Amino acid sequence: MKILILNACHNQNIENLNVLLPNKSNIIHIRLQEQNILHCTGCMSCVWNMESMNPGYCILKDDMNFIYPTFIHSDLVILMTDIVFGGFSHQMKKIIDRLISALFTAPLKKRGLDVGHIMRYKKRPSIYAIGFQNKYNNETADTFTKYIENICTLWDVPYGNSLIYALDQDAESNNQLIQNTITEWKDTLA
């Protein structure tokens, strides 16, 4: 299984996570702080801008050039982010915004409660989001969970889920949570 970890967390030790991941997995771990990634300018030339249309390509040239194909050909993408007001941190959101070109085509389709574009690639990775909080906050944790549910519906991924990792809870129970989650992945993705 090809697993791509996109890590936008500050000061989080994820070595435990690697140990917990399924055996015989190929893992690429990208720390977003170390990448040169510009933020989306909203020109939409990759999707529907009729004047400068270039379907599937982003006009910006940066480290997203290798993240796009890596993302598309992964079986599972783990998004690790600090939870910011119930959403992704800006580091992670930069990637999410830029993924528009790799995910969507111009034509529309009703998807869940939202309206999304028809997907660009037939194969898409499953998504698992791990949201970190210094102190457990029910409001933002709830928003984050719903956000990931909606993202997974909009991106039409085969499997999607999320997990809240609160740093004020003891490490053992957090690791147990991750272990349970990975068991669930193994069953679902097998």
Next chain:
Amino acid sequence: MNCRLLLLSGSYRGEKTTSNSILSHLSQHIENKDISIERLKISSRIPDKKNDELIFNHIDMADIIIFCAPKYNLSLPAPVMYQFERLYQRKDELTEKKRKFISIIQFEAPVGGTIAQKICRNFSDSMGFCWYGDLTLPGAGEIKGRPLHETDSMIKNIRTSLEITAKAISDGHPVPEKARKTGKKQMPTWLIILIVNSLIKQYCKKNNIDIFKAPYENEFGLWDKNDFYHN
């Protein structure tokens, strides 16, 4: 007593943006002369210390903040999240004052916006602002940076919603339920999908564009290389 109203645009694409058009229309209909209006926008550069400082100072002085941003992949654009993070880091430096916060989320699609609004609400609560309501404006993509009085009947509901909101703010009230409901009214989803898809199909046929091109189908990125490890 003079009340300071800050219009904060979460769009960073320039001056002619839909967020700017919406905020302009709103400010034009605020009739209370005791309300002084200032405008700012989120910077397109990250980080931009000068812009961060400017936004912080204006928020510090404001009595009412009206924030308007586009919906981007269900949430707010990355530069907005950056600015929210920066403001939260400095929230203890704000002078003690009851600031009111209104969020307006606009987007092309005919439905959605709930998550983006929830994030705004969480931000407002975390900053200790007084939540003064929200407007969700689907179908706003048709505005395309034009002044709202120049737009056609498709934008009528958005105009009405903003005018009701402006009246409420002038009278010192939060966003009325009527404004929220009016702003959300749209053409049926199926009709929008039909129109948009027909236009795209026609354009692509005329210009010989393969809209479904998948450029990375045969590129594998880092999966081709050896710098990953096997567990």
